[in-house]
Amino acid sequence: MIESVVGLKDLFRPTTGMLYFVFHDGKLKMKNKIYPFYFSVGAIILYSLFMVIPGLLGFYLSFTDWNRYSSEINFIGFQNFALIFSKQNYWHSISNTIIFTVVTIVLKTVIALMLALLLSKGLKRFFNFHRVVIYLPAIIPMIVVGIVFRSILHPATGALNEFLRGVGLDLLAQQWLTNPNLALYSVIGVDTWKGIGYIMVIMIAGLQVIPAEYYEAAQLDGANQWDEFWQITLPLLMPTLTVTTMLNLLYGLKVFDVVWVLTNGGPGYATETVYTVVFKEFSKGRYGVSTALSSLLFVIMSICGYWLIKMMHSKELET
């Protein structure tokens, strides 16, 4: 098409001449003129300045005694890290974060998968209505969700305990947020309630791309629904499940809002997570320790993120 448009004379006109070189010689220089580099400069500067540089700066400052009360910053080696792994409240925050992440991954994946199957296979009508309602909590600010659940989980007057007493399950009525053994799991419960809609929507989309012929063929071969689930749905949903697991993992490791508003890390250190400790240390002016904890998270999550991107990319190549 272009051959017919570009005559010899046109080559001497600036724009068409440029085009001729771009699409026929593939000269990089010319390509840069149509898709100029400065188009991406703004994004790269903002992203580098506010996300990458603080991350890298963190590695250096993790090894210093940087704090609010002195203008000097001294190199102190691994002291901050030694402190993190020796003092109970720091160590506790790491183990809590791991528990939170693992349990929310399992709960969200299992419940969201059941909901996705229910909605996309069980329902004949109102599919979209249910999807919209179940996804709704995902868009509400976590701070707001936390405040509402502070009321719902109130031991004396909260709706949950009232309900449990109402149906005669007084034994199950608990001090949801003030019992140190239970508080973390209450936080996990609230977070799961808010998060399953998001995971469910992704899983529904994953279910929709499994070809219907597979199920028809399986039915001809006499497979029941149980077989269909284990032999067709689950294996073919694996890529989707991997992605949702990674998303839950990345979310769980940097959890902050839900803990902050529900328990503020308490009672004691019972629900402290990495990011709540980072903020508390930051407020106390102990920037060095705070940065060291952040940097630990930065390394772990960047590795996870690298795998996630690699995985998504390899999937793109397959299709």
Next chain:
Amino acid sequence: MEACPLRKPILTLDFQEIIVLKIKNLKSMPANLLAIFISMVMFVPIYLLIVNSLKDEFQARAMGAELPTSIHLENYSTVIEQGKLGVAFVNSLLYATGATILVVLFSTTTAFALSRNRSPINRFLYFFIILGIAMPINYVTLTKVMQATHLINTVVGIIILYAATKIPFGVFLIYAFIESIPKEIDEAAIIDGCGPFTLFSTIIFPLLTPAWVTTAILSFLDFWSEFILPLYFLQSSAKWPMTLAVYNFFGMFEHKWNLVSADIVLTILPVIVVYLIGQRYIISGMTSGAVKG
């Protein structure tokens, strides 16, 4: 009148189908009931908020599910006056809108340049940027950057900061969409004498509408919910967005659940409206990338 010869068989088929359908409907009854139950569980907190925002202080004490005995719309005006909600609302709107515009602008131009010209360096830059989807923010050292750029505790600073955190996601979403726009369009535009700016603004950007609208809606919702960034970087309460104002209001009026509820309803109203209008885009955005067969 002559009867259509095809009419009869279709009717009988319909009759059979109705029976089959009825049986199927009966079979899906438990599933429907279960779905209704689950949807109710998901909706309970919002229901509680709405009914309690209309009660008086005494009746709302336990945040119960019963309907209000008398309607107290004045809770809303009280909240707006006492919670300085007007200011916080304008702040939230300003931050979320401003940052959303920046994200759309930077993500579309960047994705366009990087997707069309896939030189090795551009491929590297693309991966470098989308790594930010997973990268956590080091808030502590970010204060150093904010101080150095004189952006700490400023409106411009918080808008830029919001935008920077969402650009990786925007680039990721739009990059994939650009592949579906044929390159021949660029060629034709260049032949007609378009420069890169005209090509982008008059031709490519309008074609990217579904992708950037999705990015804009998802970014706006996230910015409206943002809590940590203003917590670290906005010290003066006059600059607080809705999330911080609500949290602070809750701290002051912890036992006045009618007021707290009214406050929260006003906070989540904009996001619910945006969600209901844009849910088609939200779902497409959430699933693109995550699911590709």
